[in-house]
Amino acid sequence: MKIHNLIDDLQLELTKGGNISKRAAKKYIINLLVDSNSDLSNLLQSLEETKFSKKCSICNKLDFVDPCSYCSTNSKSKTVSVFNSYSDLLEIGTKTLDGMESNFVIGDGNKSKKQDVDNLQFKMLEDFVSKQGANEIILMFDKNIKSEIISEYIRSYFSSTKLKVSSLAVGISLGSSVEFLDQQTMNVALKNREDN
Numbered sequence: 001m002k003i004h005n006l007i008d009d010l011q012l013e014l015t016k017g018g019n020i021s022k023r024a025a026k027k028y029i030i031n032l033l034v035d036s037n038s039d040l041s042n043l044l045q046s047l048e049e050t051k052f053s054k055k056c057s058i059c060n061k062l063d064f065v066d067p068c069s070y071c072s073t074n075s076k077s078k079t080v081s082v083f084n085s086y087s088d089l090l091e092i093g094t095k096t097l098d099g100m101e102s103n104f105v106i107g108d109g110n111k112s113k114k115q116d117v118d119n120l121q122f123k124m125l126e127d128f129v130s131k132q133g134a135n136e137i138i139l140m141f142d143k144n145i146k147s148e149i150i151s152e153y154i155r156s157y158f159s160s161t162k163l164k165v166s167s168l169a170v171g172i173s174l175g176s177s178v179e180f181l182d183q184q185t186m187n188v189a190l191k192n193r194e195d196n
Helices: 003-015 022-032 039-050 086-093 122-132 145-157 182-192
Strands: 078-086 102-109 136-139 164-167
Touching: 003 022, 003 039, 039 145, 078 086, 078 122, 078 145, 102 122, 136 145, 136 182, 145 164
Parallel strands: 078 102, 078 136, 136 164
Antiparallel strands: none
16 A cells, blocks of 8 residues: 555545544644654554443433443432533533533534434433433533524423523624633523523
8 A cells, every 4th residue: 555545545534524624634644654753552542442432322422331420320410411512511521510410412422514403312311301300401502503493492392391491691602612612601601591
């Protein structure tokens, strides 16, 4: 195999998910190949371990066990935070936010793929909320049109229940990406969340 074929094959694999551009993938691959000090064994080991990840059958989060480490403890929370993607959950989950013990990923987890409302996990969310004994769900979504449409579907889905459905406060401007918000902004948005 020629080196340019290897680079092309690796580039194709890295860009499959849609999160990495072809140019960024090629640049990363070339840097790995050119840097004689790079130790690919750690990268390869980490990539190998990803095949053991699973989606939790209860909350739809990624973990290495099913049910996930949270769901297997049978913990309960009156508030469920609902995320549209794993990247949002992982980024926000690293911050200490009030009322963020119980989380659910409603989409397929991939922010870069087009979300089809038919593929959202409404029934799974309903079961999770019921199991938690929750009285509120907080929609932890980006402020964009797609997220607003998904929010409306969720509100409609739960409209016949007593469940309170709230969103992050308007302090997060339209077009903002939740994963890039600082902890203080996120805490203010949670505190001032809107009832819908």
